[in-house]
Amino acid sequence: MNLSHVLTIGFWKKFLLWSAVGLLLFTLFGFFALPYILKAVLTSQLTQRLHREATIQEVHFNPFYLTLQVKNFALKDRNGTDRFVSFEELALNLEAASIWRRGPIVRDVTLKTPQVSIVRNEDLSYNFSDLLTPSPATPQSQPEPAPASSLDFSINNIRLENGSLDFDDRPKHAQHKVRDLNIGIPFLSNLPYDIDVYTQPSFSVNVNGTPIELTGRSKPFSDARETALDVHMSQVELAKYLEYVPADLHFKMNSGSLDAQLALSFTQPKDRSPALVITGKIGLSQLAVVDLEGHPLITLPLLDAPIESLDVFGRKAQFGAILLQEPEVHLQLDKAGVLNLTT
Numbered sequence: 001m002n003l004s005h006v007l008t009i010g011f012w013k014k015f016l017l018w019s020a021v022g023l024l025l026f027t028l029f030g031f032f033a034l035p036y037i038l039k040a041v042l043t044s045q046l047t048q049r050l051h052r053e054a055t056i057q058e059v060h061f062n063p064f065y066l067t068l069q070v071k072n073f074a075l076k077d078r079n080g081t082d083r084f085v086s087f088e089e090l091a092l093n094l095e096a097a098s099i100w101r102r103g104p105i106v107r108d109v110t111l112k113t114p115q116v117s118i119v120r121n122e123d124l125s126y127n128f129s130d131l132l133t134p135s136p137a138t139p140q141s142q143p144e145p146a147p148a149s150s151l152d153f154s155i156n157n158i159r160l161e162n163g164s165l166d167f168d169d170r171p172k173h174a175q176h177k178v179r180d181l182n183i184g185i186p187f188l189s190n191l192p193y194d195i196d197v198y199t200q201p202s203f204s205v206n207v208n209g210t211p212i213e214l215t216g217r218s219k220p221f222s223d224a225r226e227t228a229l230d231v232h233m234s235q236v237e238l239a240k241y242l243e244y245v246p247a248d249l250h251f252k253m254n255s256g257s258l259d260a261q262l263a264l265s266f267t268q269p270k271d272r273s274p275a276l277v278i279t280g281k282i283g284l285s286q287l288a289v290v291d292l293e294g295h296p297l298i299t300l301p302l303l304d305a306p307i308e309s310l311d312v313f314g315r316k317a318q319f320g321a322i323l324l325q326e327p328e329v330h331l332q333l334d335k336a337g338v339l340n341l342t343t
Helices: 003-050 238-242
Strands: 053-060 067-076 083-094 105-112 115-120 154-169 174-189 201-205 208-219 224-237 252-269 275-290 297-312 316-319 323-325
Touching: 003 053, 003 067, 067 316, 174 224, 201 275
Parallel strands: 105 154, 115 154
Antiparallel strands: 053 067, 067 083, 083 105, 083 115, 154 174, 174 201, 201 208, 208 224, 224 252, 252 275, 275 297, 297 316, 297 323
């Protein structure tokens, strides 16, 4: 046996040894260390940033199949006792291509039994109002950060199963319950990537005992991904729901109902930007808007707007013949020369 043969055997022994050690370390880190780190970082960061106690019972990660599971997550309300948000399981199936495509590519996402509790307080604030408060402005002496580049992503087969929401409206002494919330989204993507899409667009929910269901359709991936959803709404009382908007509005809506028959189509071509196009018709009836002192601003018995094409991402809209029936607009200038509608 010559020297070169001995060196070759020695090289391969060392290579196999270090490969086995590397595989062992990769396995131990992926199965044990990484879940422990993720659990610690997520709970501490969420607690610190949201000012609410966050807990996670288990985190599992399979480094070979690139699957991540977060089980029994709970986020308490700011009072430290009541539950704010929780879910039974969040499961992600990642793709290794995320590394070289420089954007997250997820084969499927499943969120099981999410629960949300919302409270409207006597002062008309919400138990999450503090989360909507903007952070203090950065001192002008510090340089502004460079604008972040857009993130490419491809998230597929998104499913939300058996969700629920409890809404405690304390000023009105009313309880609203949302149960059996199920949502299916085939994909959300601005990154062309060929993945088997087996989830059909769907939405079903039970609101205060009233079932609501929307269904759609999705085409398999060929030259482009394509999914569509039909939305039908009738006599939705806008004034009833506007008061729940968690923002400081400078007007009141005494009446107004919405009717909509819309078809939403999302297309992701392989070599072009994605497109979200809406067609259909939107109607408003008996709209009456007043200022905070009760003075009339806008009165509109009927608005009928056929939408021939509304390209959301392209910011283009084409309407048919729009019907406005007996509109009234009340304009007033105050002593400072400020028009009432501008406020």
